[in-house]
Amino acid sequence: xxxxxxxxxxxxxxxxxxxxxxxxxxxxxxxxxxxxxxxxxxxxxxxxxxxxxxxxxxxxxxxxxxxxxxxxxxxxxxxxxxxxxxxxxxxxxxxxxxxxxxxxxxxxxxxxxxxxxxxxxxxxxxxxxxxxxxxxxxxxxxx
Numbered sequence: 001x002x003x004x005x006x007x008x009x010x011x012x013x014x015x016x017x018x019x020x021x022x023x024x025x026x027x028x029x030x031x032x033x034x035x036x037x038x039x040x041x042x043x044x045x046x047x048x049x050x051x052x053x054x055x056x057x058x059x060x061x062x063x064x065x066x067x068x069x070x071x072x073x074x075x076x077x078x079x080x081x082x083x084x085x086x087x088x089x090x091x092x093x094x095x096x097x098x099x100x101x102x103x104x105x106x107x108x109x110x111x112x113x114x115x116x117x118x119x120x121x122x123x124x125x126x127x128x129x130x131x132x133x134x135x136x137x138x139x140x141x142x143x
Contacts, residue, residue, distance in 0.1 A: 001066035002141040003129040004122040012113035031118025042132050067139055
């Protein structure tokens with residue numbers, strides 16, 4: 001998923017957690033520290049994957065775009081099951097369909113956050129994560 005969406009949401013969650021244990025959580029410090037950590041995790045994961053023998057990454061990793069997951073959840077689930085070597089049988093399909101029917105994406109409302117609160121912007125995040133976006137063909141949201 002577009003890192004400018006996932007990072008903003010994650011930073012908001014971290015700030016909320018800090019707020020439970022601090023009278024004055026600093027969103028700018030949270031943004032700086034956690035963006036750096038998240039970027040390092042993404043870069044390290046990409047390095048490990050790139051270091052695998054040719055073709056091995058396709059055996060160990062399945063890339064699922066967020067847009068595919070929310071656009072056609074059942075098809076995405078079938079790809080995941082197949083990759084894991086698990087049959088996506090009638091019982092699994094029914095269970096997934098029942099879960100989806102009862103749990104809409106925004107049933108509890110939307111999570112509202114702003115990257116600026118954490119000292120960043122959509123453009124800055126996308127610049128930081130440019131190689132990840134390019135390599136995994138991440139669709140940019142809100143474009």
